[in-house]
Amino acid sequence: MKINASCVIIGAGINGCTLAYELALNGMKDIVVVEKNFIASGATGRCGGGIRQQWSTPMNIKFAVESVHIFEKLDEMLNYKTEYFQGGYLILAYTDEEVNQFEKNVRLQKSLGLEVDIISAEQAKKIVPRLNVDGVKAATYCATDGHANPFYVTQAYAQKAKELGVKFLLDTEVHSIVTEGNNIKSVTTNKGNINTDTVINASGGYAHLIAKMLNIDIPVKPYRHEILVTEPVNRIIDPMIISFYHSIYFRQELNGGILMGQGDPNEPSSFNVEGSFPFVQEVTSKVLKLMPCLKNVAMVRQWAGLYSVTPDAQPILGPVGDFEKFIQVVGFSGHGFMLAPRVAQHLSNYIINGNTSYEMKELSIKRFENAQLNVDVNVV
Amino acid sequence: MGGINIMELDDRDIIICRCEDGTLADVKDAIHRLGLRSVEEIKRVKRFGMGHCQGKTCGKIIAQIISQELGIPYEDIKPATPRQPAKNIRLDKFANYNGGKNED
Ligand SMILES: Cc1cc2nc3c(=O)[nH]c(=O)nc-3n(C[C@H](O)[C@H](O)[C@H](O)COP(=O)(O)OP(=O)(O)OC[C@H]3O[C@@H](n4cnc5c(N)ncnc54)[C@H](O)[C@@H]3O)c2cc1C
Ligand code: FES
Numbered sequence: 001m002k003i004n005a006s007c008v009i010i011g012a013g014i015n016g017c018t019l020a021y022e023l024a025l026n027g028m029k030d031i032v033v034v035e036k037n038f039i040a041s042g043a044t045g046r047c048g049g050g051i052r053q054q055w056s057t058p059m060n061i062k063f064a065v066e067s068v069h070i071f072e073k074l075d076e077m078l079n080y081k082t083e084y085f086q087g088g089y090l091i092l093a094y095t096d097e098e099v100n101q102f103e104k105n106v107r108l109q110k111s112l113g114l115e116v117d118i119i120s121a122e123q124a125k126k127i128v129p130r131l132n133v134d135g136v137k138a139a140t141y142c143a144t145d146g147h148a149n150p151f152y153v154t155q156a157y158a159q160k161a162k163e164l165g166v167k168f169l170l171d172t173e174v175h176s177i178v179t180e181g182n183n184i185k186s187v188t189t190n191k192g193n194i195n196t197d198t199v200i201n202a203s204g205g206y207a208h209l210i211a212k213m214l215n216i217d218i219p220v221k222p223y224r225h226e227i228l229v230t231e232p233v234n235r236i237i238d239p240m241i242i243s244f245y246h247s248i249y250f251r252q253e254l255n256g257g258i259l260m261g262q263g264d265p266n267e268p269s270s271f272n273v274e275g276s277f278p279f280v281q282e283v284t285s286k287v288l289k290l291m292p293c294l295k296n297v298a299m300v301r302q303w304a305g306l307y308s309v310t311p312d313a314q315p316i317l318g319p320v321g322d323f324e325k326f327i328q329v330v331g332f333s334g335h336g337f338m339l340a341p342r343v344a345q346h347l348s349n350y351i352i353n354g355n356t357s358y359e360m361k362e363l364s365i366k367r368f369e370n371a372q373l374n375v376d377v378n379v380v
Numbered sequence: 381m382g383g384i385n386i387m388e389l390d391d392r393d394i395i396i397c398r399c400e401d402g403t404l405a406d407v408k409d410a411i412h413r414l415g416l417r418s419v420e421e422i423k424r425v426k427r428f429g430m431g432h433c434q435g436k437t438c439g440k441i442i443a444q445i446i447s448q449e450l451g452i453p454y455e456d457i458k459p460a461t462p463r464q465p466a467k468n469i470r471l472d473k474f475a476n477y478n479g480g481k482n483e484d
Contacts, residue, residue: 038421045424151424155414170417231432231468255427275464285475295475298468300434 001192003167005032007351008187009200010174010210013044014150014337015329016202017157018344024164026352031166032194033158034187036173040154042204044337046273046305048227048261050240050251051338052089052145053114056105057376059314059362061112063339068144070341080156082148083254087238089145090124091378092290093138094245102140105378109142116142130236130293147240147251150337174203177213182322198325198351205271205306207330216321219368220308220331221269225261226279228302232256236293242380246286249380258294260287263334263380275302307334313376315339317347317363318356327351328365334379396445397438399431407442411449419443420460429460432468 006028009016012035020033035041051071053064070077071084093099102118109116119141121133127141162168169191176188177199187194201210205222232255240251250260262283280302288295310316310331319327329347332339349355367373391405410416410426419435419442422428428442429435435442439459447454 038418040424155425159414230471277464280464280474281477284471288471288475295472296470298470299465299474300432300468301430301463302465303463 001189001194003032003192003194004030005194005196006030007032007198007200008194008196009033009202010187011035011042011202011204011206012039012154012158012168012170013042013202013204014040014154014157014340015204015332015343016200017154017161018340019200019202019329019347020161020166021157021164022344022348023351024161024166026348028352029165031161032196033161033166033168034172034174034189034194035168035170038170039158039168040151043305043307044150044154044204046227046303047150047337048240048249048251048259049147049150049337050089050249051147052142052240052335054089054091054105054109054116054140054142054145054378055335055376056101056108056378057312057314057374058108058112059359060335060339060376061109061114062359063342064335065112065114066342067339071146071148074148074153074156074341078156078160080152080159082152082156084146084148085254086144086146087240087251088127088141088143090127090239090241091140092124092136092241092243092245093140094135094243095137098245099138101377102138106140114142115144116140127239128237128241130291131241132290132292141239145240153337174210174213177326179214179323182324184323184325198327200327200329200347202329204330204336205308207308207328211320211328214321214323214326216326218316218320218328218330218365220310220316222271222306222308223267223269224272224304225263225267225307225334226275226283226302226304227259227261228275228280228283228299229253230258230294230297231300233258233297237291241290243286243290244378244380246290247380248283248286250287250291257300258297260284261380262286271306273304273306275304309333311368311375312373313379315343315363316365317343317360318350318365320365333376396441397428397431399433399437400427400429402426402428402438404445407445408449411446417446417450418458419446420458422446423460434463435460
């Protein structure tokens with residue numbers, strides 16, 4: 001294999017595929033996506049598919065709100081049924097500190113144009129009548145939040161990108177990046193070399209390993225995150241429900257299955273993506289407290305994927321180190337599916353026109369040189 | 381008695397994944413039009429194998445179809461990644477599990 005490419009995108013997850021599409025749509029030719037497995041085989045195909053705008057930093061909110069505008073038109077734009085559904089997100093507060101934090105979040109979110117409200121436990125029960133609201137002090141609700149099927153969304157972008165001429169090399173693993181001075185010369189894979197001067201790191205949980213190929217350290221670490229799904233049942237939950245207090249979230253898929261996941265603060269950084277039994281025990285006992293009516297519903301499958309986490313739970317975008325054309329779209333910290341559509345537009349504008357947007361400046365790796373980071377606390 | 385000659389059935393009438401309502405025509409479309417090459421990919425993109433039986437019924441049949449359509453020996457076709465639980469289990473059984481003591 002000997003190929004010349006205008007740019008090589010490493011990783012065919014949601015970020016690699018949205019960016020390939022945006023670059024091709026805006027006229028770039030000879031784009032190559034290199035993927036060691038298959039499309040959406042990484043975090044993307046394992047994620048909860050949630051699309052929420054209720055974050056606690058301006059950048060996460062902005063990218064999510066603007067991505068929702070894209071999701072709303074996506075099926076038409078890409079000619080694919082992606083199961084996008086705006087059933088809202090309901091976030092429960094159990095302590096006074098949480099209520100204070102949520103009030104702060106909602107003020108910020110509203111100032112950025114989001115329609116979101118603090119509601120009472122009774123109002124939350126109106127939205128999900130089967131929810132047990134014992135102990136709930138308040139909640140926030142945004143009706144335009146929602147979810148989509150991550151395989152379908154990624155497939156939709158990849159399919160359109162192919163139609164626009166993007167080449168996808170599947171089962172192909174990047175082993176090294178060849179440089180001369182501060183310039184990239186080529187990418188070496190298990191199937192041969194690709195000549196290029198631009199490399200995009202969209203490798204999800206493996207991002208730090210790709211950066212290491214150029215001797216660059218980026219503050220992104222992989223952590224296993226577990227999730228399970230039940231058999232389909234009648235429609236009982238429209239919104240995604242989150243409790244930071246219990247460190248859980250759950251929602252109902254359009255086909256009826258209930259999806260539930262849990263964040264574990266004691267999980268060590270690793271590449272482990274095996275499902276574990278303690279997770280199933282913990283998440284089911286917490287969810288059954290909130291939704292006792294699910295007790296007779298059967299779990300059909302559990303799995304896990306990697307969160308790639310940065311110190312402030314916001315992605316790193318743009319070039320790093322001395323290489324102007326080694327561009328990161330990494331570190332999405334558990335919310336990369338929902339931010340990808342808009343992030344790709346900013347990056348494509350940078351790569352094609354050289355425009356560094358305000359958002360890209362804010363999310364450049366340089367922010368970690370500051371002592372004061374704006375950390376998003378709204379994470380599970 | 382007329383009966384049905386199975387050799388004359390349309391691909392769209394041959395159910396391959398009964399849990400997720402997938403026909404032979406759907407599987408062939410996934411292979412040839414969408415370019416999917418494995419049981420795992422077809423499971424993820426088409427949901428065939430994600431239904432109630434979790435692919436216990438359709439997994440091997442889909443492997444056979446891939447083998448025929450792409451001319452790959454059947455032995456070389458990997459099954460989808462096995463996922464727990466092996467059998468569907470009620471959520472309260474997990475939530476109340478106490479290490480196997482005094483199980484109801
Ligand atoms: C259980 C779970 C639930 C989640 N829930 C949500 C949610 O509800 N909403 C949300 O927005 N986000 C969620 N996320 C986060 C989301 O999945 C990720 O942020 C997003 O999918 C990242 O996409 P990506 O394209 O950057 O990375 P990935 O999808 O991981 O893609 C990276 C790709 O790079 C490939 N790759 C790596 N190294 C190499 C190499 N050397 N050569 C070639 N290819 C390589 C990998 O095989 C992989 O396919 C969740 C994540 C998990 C694990
Ligand atoms: S027959 Fe395909 S999942 Fe059951």
